[in-house]
Amino acid sequence: MAGKKGYAYYRSLEEDPSLHERHREVIRVVNLLLNGLRAVIVGRELERVATSVVVGLFSVSDSKPAMTHVKLRQEGDELVKETVFSEGIVVSGNILLTGPPGGGKTYLAETLASLSGLSLAFVQMTPDLTPQDLIVTDVLEGDKVFTYYGPVFRHILLADEINRATPKTQSALIQRMSSGAVTFNKDGKNITKVLPTPCFTIASRNPIEQEGTYPLPEAQLDRFLYHVYFSLPSRQTLEDVARFVPGQRDMALQPVTEEDDILKSRDFIAREIEVPEKMIKYMARLIEATYSPLDHGLFPELKEKLAGEPLLSLPPNSRAILHLRNSSQTLACIAGERVVGPYNIKKRFYEAVNHRFVINPRVRGLLMEYGGPERFLRILIKGDPDKRQHGLLDVIPIEE
Structure with a gap:
């Protein structure tokens, strides 16, 4: 069904008797998120970005079946064979945003996390950031060492200005983006942990910022479902922003859906x-x-x-x-x-x-x-x- 469709059309689908009940429920969940975003997102430029981000959240980007591996583990002078099982993983469609600073990318991610009831981590990707800062950090407090899990362990990760981080730090996100898991070394052993689902990464990069940046490797670019460009705001958008901001402080965003609804919706889309x-x-x-x-x-x-x-x-x-x-x-x-x-x-x-x-x-x-x-x-x-x-x-x- 081609052509542009308005807000009323998509709302009407929630009650369309020709659609299966589960299909109507998926549309209702998506509409709740999109309508919540539209209530706080100003301008056609960012509204298109918001739609792409929601499509990413509900799409399967990469998936991996459950696997059984045979590994060799050293005990003293001997190699001991052991069987290791890894569960199947599904990752949502990661999104790369390219646009001018101050365009509302961070606000968009924060709003999506609030409306969806998902955890969010915001990371300013700077040259001094290390992979350990993203994944896991051991901190000595008194006579005990505590392990603190980093921002990659959240449902939604916003990596702002990702191309300002070094290639080594950028690569620390690839496993999250492709496998929904992270591997780190603790006490000489490699530990792999499956991340919360839905596992969804939004990254932004500023096309103006050239000095002190590193190009994203092709292997990482390939992990993004969409790369969305958005332009400078139009005059109409600038006027709308000026009118909207004064009333923004009185708004209070609340979750309109939850993790289980999103996962069920994504599963319906992929299977049905x-x-x-x-x-x-x-x-x-x-x-x-x-x-x-x-x-x-x-x-x-x-x-x-x-x-x-x-x-x-x-x-x-x-x-x-x-x-x-x-x-x-x-x-x-x-x-x-x-x-x-x-x-x-x-x-x-x-x-x-x-x-x-x-x-x-x-x-x-x-x-x-x-x-x-x-x-x-x-x-x-x-x-x-x-x-x-x-x-x-x-x-x-x-x-x-």
Whole structure:
């Protein structure tokens, strides 16, 4: 069901008799969170971000089945074989936000945590932050050593300005983001602990802050379900902010749902929203088209200038189609649909893949005439109607 739908439509789905009772309950839970966010989020720019964040919370990002491993443990001079069982883990769809400072990213995460009844940790990612600061710290108090669990042990982790932390500290988040667990060393032994669920990471980075930053490694970027850009606020948003702030101090946010409702809703979406074989093939063609995007009749003048030089050093991979599939299920579900269609796939395709492109450094200069690499990727994927420029979503057919 394509096209924009208003607030009244989504509310009406909560009472739609054609939908299964569990489906209506999922829509009710999502609506409660979205409506609570809309009550305190000002401006269309941030409202779109809020929707993407909620989709991330209810989507499966990465999952791992329960496993049994055989390990060797040393006792004295002997190696002793033991069997270790690890439980299955499901991680929510982590979100990377890129936008100007002061745009409300921290406020958005705090509001989501309050409305959802989930625990929240805010971490200002600075160059002096260490992996131990994030995971676990041993503190000597008197004659006893106490272990304090760090911010990664919360349901929602907001890593603000993640690219200001060193690569070693950034990498400390990868296990949380991909496995919903953390491993640390205590008394010479590696201990792995499963984190509370839903396990959801929101990271922000400031595109203006260049000095003293470190690029995010491709392995970490790939763990984000969506990468959402948001621009400077419009004049209307600025006026709305000025009107809204005076009454903000009188507001009191309370949880509108709880952990169990979110987990049940996420499970329903993953298990009950159908992804037809035709849509799986369509998603596969879209991802495959990103391998050599200029081979699809796009930017012929750029292809000529490249003269055989590859546009990309690394295109999106198999995790991209998993994230696209899972988030499309969530988008279909909250729109009252039990079957994923082309509109659900296209709706956030750009957010699901833009951070997985690694552009060949030798050709980045050629992209400046299109507004730079980020602007070029947006046009490459979504097109530019004003300039009659098609994108991949325009030229890749839904059916072969």
